[in-house]
Amino acid sequence: MSTSAIDFRIYFQEPQAHYAEIEMNIEQVEQDYVDLKMPVWTPGSYLIREFARHLEGFEAFADEQPVAFTKIAKNTWRVENPKRKLKIRYRVYGFEISVRTNFIDADHAFISPAGTFLYPDGLLHHACTVRIDLPESWQQVSTGLRKLPMEANSYFADNFDILFDSPIEIGNQDIWHFEAAGVPHEFAMVGGGNYNKRQLTEDIQNIIETETLIWGENPNSRYVFITHNYQNGGGGLEHLNSTVLGASRNAYHIDSSYKNFLSLVAHEYFHLWNVKRLRPIALGPFDYEQENYTEGLWIMEGFTAYYDNLVVRRCGFFSAKEYLNALANEFNLVYNRAGHRIQSAAQASLDTWIKQYRPDENSINSSISYYNKGAMLAAALDIYIIAQTAGKKRLDDVMRAAYQLFYKKEQRGFEEYEFQQLAEAVTGLDLTDIFDAAHDNRELDYNRFFNAVGYEMIDLNRDSQDLSLGIRYQQQDGRLFIKNVERGSAAWDAGLNVNDELIAINGIRLDTEGKEMEFLLGQAHEHDIIDLLVARDGRIRTIHSPLRRSSRQLWSIQPRQNASEQETALGKIWLSINT
Structure with a gap:
């Protein structure tokens, strides 16, 4: 050299x-x-x-x-x-x-x-x-x-x-070294923290070995983790043979926070294969002077968002219940945004350049995250493949075959239709419904998939009588201001605006913690008309709004009663721990 x-x-x-x-x-x-x-x-x-x-x-x-x-x-x-x-x-x-x-x-x-x-x-x-x-x-x-x-x-x-x-x-970062999957790794901790080096090393070795098993090989000759510890931190970014992570320096001893950090590690390390090597054609070689458009981020980021928690489960860090709660959260994040009726996963991928990193007060009404929606679709694919092949195949097999074909053999990116064709060839299944669902706003019947492996999705709020205006508000300088107005809600139809200052409700001045609002909503009835005194750009006005049942959904994934022995056995394959 x-x-x-x-x-x-x-x-x-x-x-x-x-x-x-x-x-x-x-x-x-x-x-x-x-x-x-x-x-x-x-x-x-x-x-x-x-x-x-x-x-x-x-x-x-x-x-x-x-x-x-x-x-x-x-x-x-x-x-x-x-x-x-x-x-x-x-x-x-x-x-x-x-x-x-x-x-x-x-x-x-x-x-x-x-x-x-x-x-x-x-x-x-x-x-x-x-x-x-x-x-x-x-x-x-x-x-x-x-x-x-x-x-x-x-x-x-x-x-x-x-x-x-x-x-x-x-x-002056804290540096230590270890080997996993036959590859030397460096861990660099910046900003201090209450991490346990031995435990962290063992757990990350487990993640690396588990992901290498999925893909069939580890493409690195050396890998570096750079972690920035802050009072409150998070986030990560993948690179060819390294990653940069954000974490909260004193949260490593908190069980939920530590497992979330392991999920972040699993996510960014999974990108070594999915994005950095297996990738859509548009994502390399790069044009560094303008946008590089693709509709495929729902596969690259969404599938990775599905696998991060699944890998944590396979490593034995998540119980089955903890994993199912994490997966259900992907559904809650999508279904509690009115934007899921407006934007598909593929559209979200293409629009990432103008929407994903530029959220505003109306983002909940107009967009979704391809991370969350892509994870939902990946779950459907994985479960469907497991169920239809009696556990002989799963999404792992598709990802590994795509890596071998497009990256190793043909040394190029892929078009989405090619990825689908390969997935169908590997599994022997027609996967059109799931891939098509990434390109329109219709929702799959996800219980059709979960039921086949002995589980079901239940909206725990389906019978809730809770009332809502459909707004989110926040305190600022001792006053309450509307932060978001949900599309199609009572507040939306009544004409309440983001940045309206909430002063009084039915003649009662609102406290800054929103307790008066909670009390009224708890005592009122559906379709009651309430009077809201607001200040809009310094001008006082009264807005009359009806009350409606809350549209908030709370999905849970649970074992299905009366599941057959075969369905239960397939569910065990889906949620199996590496041994």
């Missing part, structure tokens, strides 16, 4: 002010000009984030002499007439806490490469090196990039796709 002619250096002059300095060297420049670009988004997080807005102080030199440059687009700098060794210097600002953006302070630096490194137009395929100058008080670097031998804190990427997919943690 030789070093490349494109070299980056990262150093920190003012980390306490949230800046990193970047130096880029390009040798053997032969063009009359070079266009240097910064990605506008980062893979795995489908939103145009405009990373270039955090770049400043751009300078260009050829053979150490300043040369002219022009910013010709929001993310593009054109350097004129270099034809020599080119050096670029700039700074990036990073102070956004997330798994996908730069964060730099006096304690550490998290470097998201897509928001940090420029690339020469037309040279995404080019190899490059990254050298990191550590501040005196920092000792550690954690990244999935390959380390350069004999050079401290220096790394190599075969191309910019790999560079942009390899986050870098720099500081």
Whole structure:
């Protein structure tokens, strides 16, 4: 392995002010000009984030002499007439806490490469090196990039796709190593926490072994977990041979929180296969300057959202009841959004660029998450395959076959119809109904699937007489404001608006905790008309609204009474623990 002619250096002059300095060297420049670009988004997080807005102080030199440059687009700098060794210097600002953006302070630096490194137009395929100058008080670097031998804190990427997919943690993180599925793994904990290294290592080894068993092989030669611990944290982002996770530093000893963290680990690690290798055609190679559209995120993220909790169950961390509650929550999250009648799973996938990461007050009425809906559809597929093949096949077999065909053999992405065709070939089943359901707003009869393995879905609120206006409200500066108005609810029809201040109800002033509202709803009757005194943009008005039964659903998945022995046996296969 030789070093490349494109070299980056990262150093920190003012980390306490949230800046990193970047130096880029390009040798053997032969063009009359070079266009240097910064990605506008980062893979795995489908939103145009405009990373270039955090770049400043751009300078260009050829053979150490300043040369002219022009910013010709929001993310593009054109350097004129270099034809020599080119050096670029700039700074990036990073102070956004997330798994996908730069964060730099006096304690550490998290470097998201897509928001940090420029690339020469037309040279995404080019190899490059990254050298990191550590501040005196920092000792550690954690990244999935390959380390350069004999050079401290220096790394190599075969191309910019790999560079942009390899986050870098720099500081004094707690690092330990272990092996799982025959692969060396590194765990880097940032920000402290009450985690138990031994227990965490054993549990994550179990997850890795279980997922490797599903897919048939582990594609890594090395893997890195980077976990940022906050007072309250969460979220994750997958990468080619690493992941970045968010967690609450003092919640590892809380059973439910710890199991949720294990589910997050299982989710992001599952992406090693499902998204990073097995993928729709649209998701690679990437165009870093614009949206990369696909309707297939319900498969990539939705199936992964199904498997994360299922893997935790197979590892024995979830009881059967805990797992079924987690699965039922996917249904509750979808069915308690009026948007599930408006947007399909495929539409949600395509619209992720404008909706998933930009929620507003009307999102509950107009959209769903392809994570939740995709998990529902994956559950239907898995159960249907198990039931129809008498337990001889399941969704695992489909995923493994797709990985072998599209990624290993044909080395390409897939179209959805190809994925369906392969699934039907592997199982010998017609899966049209389930795949079609991803593209329209009709709902499958999910009990048709659950009943076949001895379970049933029950809406525990189906006989509820609870009344509701169909609003959500929140306290702000000692006052109550409407946060959401549910489509088709009494408040929707009566004309209550988001941001209306709720002052009084039927002549009684509302308290800031909403107790008066709860009391009235508990005493009133369906179809009663109530008078709401509200302030809208400073103007007082009274709105008359009827009361209706709450549309809130509370789904539970439970063993079905009178299930046959065969159905019960199939259910045991579905929820089996690895032995």
